[in-house]
Amino acid sequence: MAEYLKKFAFHLSIVPNIDETAEFADIILPTQTQLERLDMGANNIPDTMGSTATEEYCINLRQPVVDIGNRHHVDVWVDIAEKAGFLGDFNAMVNYFMELQGNFQLSPERKYSNREMVERWIGSMSGGRLTLDDVAKEGRLKWKKSVQERYPRHFYRARIPLYYEYHIDAGEMIKNVTENLGIPWDVSRYKPLPSWYPGPGYGDSSGGFELYAVSYKQTFKTATFSNFNPWLVELGRNHPLAGKIILNRRTAERFGISEGERIRVENRRGRVLEGEVHLSECIHPECLGMDHNGGNWAKSLPPRPKGTDSGVHFGELLDYDMKNLDVMDGAFEASPKVRVSKAAGGRK
Amino acid sequence: MTRWGMVIDLQTCVGCHSCSAACKATNGTPPDIFFSRVHEFESGVYPKARREFLPVLCNHCQNPPCVEVCPTGASYQREDGIVAVKADVCIGCRSCALACPYDHRHYVEPGSLKKGYFDGDLTLYELVKYDRWTEGTVIKCDFCMDRVDEGLKPACVETCPAEARIFGDLADPKSDVSKLLRENESFTLLPEAGTKPCVYYIKPSTE
Known part of the structure; x- marks a missing residue:
């Protein structure tokens, strides 16, 4: 990934913390965390995924709980758009994206703050009945679902x-x-x-690369962000699967690997990761699994709970090149062929 | 008289650990102390294998051995069945921890409330939450009795996305918990211990 990011001529990061990607940026502009931000529609579920069983439709308002002087990333982008001379296009995109109607649409020549945009979105959605202050009282905008909102797919007239x-x-x-x-x-x-097109390594087990590496999420973790939540880290530490490499018991026996050992996983290009193995009956004998919640290394991330081991990083096994890309849909090969062996040093 | 109890439906529990996290968030227990935990294990052999989950918490037993052995009366049982600890009376002898067959008594090690989760000072959250606990005493799940007394459900019940935890009055035949126990095959943990737990489990499907 480091080699890939070096190919960009210029790299701007607008982030609350200097994360792994921002480490490579030419310029870093600070912005607010979720606890500082005002956002309409935070954590919303699209109507096609929402439960038909819920009575009400709800759009959440994320409200700041602290103000320590950082700016919302939208306000930073508005400044950039103004200075770079594309404020009109930016406002047109906001009108389109937020579906702003009538008087609530942004004028091309005027500069609006994030707060004003949220204000206009609420006004537009409610037909002028509600203001930001109204919604802020309860922290959400909700209404009883119509039949169409409850069963949206029935009303789609798509072929x-x-x-x-x-x-x-x-x-x-x-x-x-x-x-x-x-x-x-x-x-x-x-x-x-x-x-049907096979993945790059499909069917080829030569050189001992006979396992498919697969990844998944732990139910209580969301990507690597969760490594900074002490309760979730603590849950992971006591969890049989979190942060471990999962191997079918019979497959492990074949390789002479036993429960709790440190093992080495290598892909065809020689990319390697090491981690603690957990033997399981709940994984296919030709697969090797791991969650993709690990691997944080950036120096300026929020403090991590003491004793935190961020676990294995599945991304280490992926090759970011054209050979591993489906040119039709842009998907990367996400189940690379790998081989396993005991790591030097053995048991954890 | 009300008898608070819980039914945990193992047919619907998905092992997401939301109960454990909600308990931490509500009670602010010190590091390494979980009032609510979820045990995980596997059954069967590939390809007929499955993951199974067993959420556990204090059983608020009808015959609580932890109360019986407490030399100071710090451990007590309310009339509604909730078993709790008076921190100002507890001397930290840990007799209750030895007596509890379910390992649901937790000793707050001296110094542990000053360490917290991160290096350096305690966070504001930890300062507020740890005020409730006393080092050198034993703490435990109290069914979120402050919430229950206000007419709310325990945090683990409120947060369960699968609605696998149901809380209610076991003495009321019309309550959801009583109904579930009448209509389903259930069990309690370690019945041979004679503690008569008030946390019941609906058996998982064997299909």
Whole structure:
């Protein structure tokens, strides 16, 4: 990833903490954390995912609990848009994205604060009935769901094609563009019918690379952010799977690996990670699993609870190159073939 | 007379540990002390294997051995069945911890309330929450009795996204807990200990 980020000519990070990506930035602008921010619609569930069983539709208002002088990232972007001369386009995008109606739309030439945008969004959504102060009292905007809001899919008038004819046209357009730019680009996958393409390592177990590495989330963790929540870290420390490498018991026996040992996992390109193994019957014998909540290393992150081991970092096993990218949908190979062995030093 | 109790439905528990986190957030227990925990284990052999979960907390027993052995009367049982500890009377002898067959008594080590979760000073949250605990005494789950007395549910029940924890009056035949126990096969932990727990479990599906 470090090599990849070096390819960018200029890198701006607007962050509350200098995280792993920001470590590589040319300029870092500080911004507010969730506890300092005013955001409408924080943590909302899209209507297509919301439960049909809930009586009310609800949009949350995230309100600041402290003000320590940092600026909201939207206000920082507005400044940049103004100084770089694209404030009009920025405001047009806000109008489109927030679906602002009538008098609540932003004028192209005026500069608006994040607070004003939230104010206008609430006004637009409620048809002028509510203000930010009204919503702030309860911290949310809610209303009884209509039948359509409860069962939205029934009301979608979409056609689901079986034959994606436009893929042929899209492939030809991309071919023209990439040829003009002199970029070699494979468009053979732009086909109108679903096709199956194996991942780069599929079926090839030569050299001992016979396991597929897979990743998942722990139910109580969200990516690496959770490593800074002391209660969740403590739960992880007492959890049989969190931060560990999971291997099927019979597969482990074949490799002479036993419960609790430190093992070495290597992909075909020689990328390696080490961690503690947990043997399980709940994983396929050809797979090796680990959660993807580990790996923080940036120096300026929030204080981490004492004794925190952030666990294995699944991303270490992924190769970010064109060979591992599906040129049709942009998805990276996320189940690389790996081989395992006991780590030097043995048991943890 | 009310008899507070809990039914934990192992058919719906998804092992998310929200109960443990909610308990921490509400009670602010010191590091390494969990009033509410979730044990995990596997059963079967691949490909017919599954993960199983067993959430545990103080059982608020009808015959609480922890109360019986307390030499000072710090451990007590309310008329509604909730077992609690008076911190100002507890001398930290830990007889209760030895007597409890479920390992739900927790000793607050001297100095532990000054350490907290992070290096350096306690956070504001820790300062507020730790005020409730006393070093050198034993603490335990009290079914969130302050919340219950206000008509609220215990934090672990309130937060459970699967609604696997149901709290209510076991003495009331019309309560949800009584109904569940009538309609489902249930068990309590270590019945042979003779403690008569008030936390019941609905058996997980064997399919």
